[in-house]
Amino acid sequence: VTVSVDQPILRENDRIARRLRQQFHASGTLCLNFISSPGAGKTTFLERTLAQLPPGIRTAVVTGDIQTDNDARRLGRYGFPVQQITTGGICHLDAAMVERSLSQWKVDELDLLMIENVGNLVCPTSYDLGEHAKIVLLSVAEGDDKPQKYPGIFRKAELVVITKVDLLPYVSFSADSAVAYARAIRPGIDHICLSAITGAGFDGWMSWLQKRLDAKAQQPDHGVQRPLETATT
Amino acid sequence: MHLLPAKRYDVFPQSLGVYCTLGSERLRLTSSIHGLNEVHEAGIAQSLIELAEEHVHRSGLLAVSRVGVRVGELAGVDPESLRFCFNCLKESGPLAASELVIEWRSRYGCSCVINPPFSNELESFCPVCHAPADPPEGESLRLLYLDWTEDDTQ
Numbered sequence: 001v002t003v004s005v006d007q008p009i010l011r012e013n014d015r016i017a018r019r020l021r022q023q024f025h026a027s028g029t030l031c032l033n034f035i036s037s038p039g040a041g042k043t044t045f046l047e048r049t050l051a052q053l054p055p056g057i058r059t060a061v062v063t064g065d066i067q068t069d070n071d072a073r074r075l076g077r078y079g080f081p082v083q084q085i086t087t088g089g090i091c092h093l094d095a096a097m098v099e100r101s102l103s104q105w106k107v108d109e110l111d112l113l114m115i116e117n118v119g120n121l122v123c124p125t126s127y128d129l130g131e132h133a134k135i136v137l138l139s140v141a142e143g144d145d146k147p148q149k150y151p152g153i154f155r156k157a158e159l160v161v162i163t164k165v166d167l168l169p170y171v172s173f174s175a176d177s178a179v180a181y182a183r184a185i186r187p188g189i190d191h192i193c194l195s196a197i198t199g200a201g202f203d204g205w206m207s208w209l210q211k212r213l214d215a216k217a218q219q220p221d222h223g224v225q226r227p228l229e230t231a232t233t
Numbered sequence: 234m235h236l237l238p239a240k241r242y243d244v245f246p247q248s249l250g251v252y253c254t255l256g257s258e259r260l261r262l263t264s265s266i267h268g269l270n271e272v273h274e275a276g277i278a279q280s281l282i283e284l285a286e287e288h289v290h291r292s293g294l295l296a297v298s299r300v301g302v303r304v305g306e307l308a309g310v311d312p313e314s315l316r317f318c319f320n321c322l323k324e325s326g327p328l329a330a331s332e333l334v335i336e337w338r339s340r341y342g343c344s345c346v347i348n349p350p351f352s353n354e355l356e357s358f359c360p361v362c363h364a365p366a367d368p369p370e371g372e373s374l375r376l377l378y379l380d381w382t383e384d385d386t387q
Contacts, residue, residue, distance in 0.1 A: 001380070001381055001382070002378050002379070002380050003288060003292055003294075003378060003379045003380075003381075004377070004378050005284075005285075005288055005376045005377060005378055005379060006375060006376070006377055006378075007284060007375060007376055008374060008375055008376075009277060009280050009281045009284060009302065009374050009375060009376050010277070010280050010374060011280075011284055012280060012283065012284070013280065090276065091273050092273065092276075094276075122273065122309040123273040123276075123309060125309050126273075126277070126308060126309055126310070126374065151307055151340065152307040152308065152309045152372070155307060155372070
């Protein structure tokens, strides 16, 4: 005898993520989920972002790592609230972790919430955190065929940030190839090449971010990324 | 030992074990989980078990013989790791004797045939009917069904 279920295995995570998304929607908070492999430069990228944010954008950061609060201490130097989630071995953040973390803040007083996921290009892809957009970072020190090897995250990301371009003279990385591979998986995906150390290309990222913040402020629903698979409850 | 009330399972790759928290006790379920690679699948298996148990209790079943899931290539889940973690975590309760049946879906799907034979992993049209490929099929991660025998109902 068979009982038909046909529900997402991560239904409980999806339920909490929907609750978070509703909360962000109500408060007009833009939530971005940054995903990359370890060492792609997420924390340095976020540090420069915090340093260059125009005044008046109420911002907070949640950062996830398997061990240590090193990233929270680095990000905390810029005067914005930062919370570290130390997963103790879990290779991704899930919606419940983010919800618990946010319980200490007044989300309705935030314009921008940036979530630095655990360094991993596979596991974080499966977990909806209620974000408006997933942003995947790829450093030039990695292979330009990363989109082919990890298609799942490039399917779901809205923007590819190619980091550490100051190292291009020393590595065999083709940004054109990386973008072409990403677009074969998600046609039309945006990309920005930058260096968080030298600042090259960073204006492009800050401009992208400002446009998203403006769109969020004017039209709370604008640009909200819908789950690619509609959850069945 | 009856572990059914436990709602939280912890995986500690450093100590190569899967543990279950039951009240104030932490019980070791398995002595080896093959390291970090299986942590992700352990979390997926935990979610699967919780969802399946919810349906088991709602249906009044005592034991399930098969748990059917669909896993897509883009879901980032290794089927054999998922099976391993499921078998570790189901250790007691209504799923204890169940077998995990995995229905695999390739990266792209199409309504004309299951798992179309794409020759190039970046192809975006079905090689059988030439319709646009359907990536969401490859992102599947779903509990499809629970099987049990008539004797297993209350």
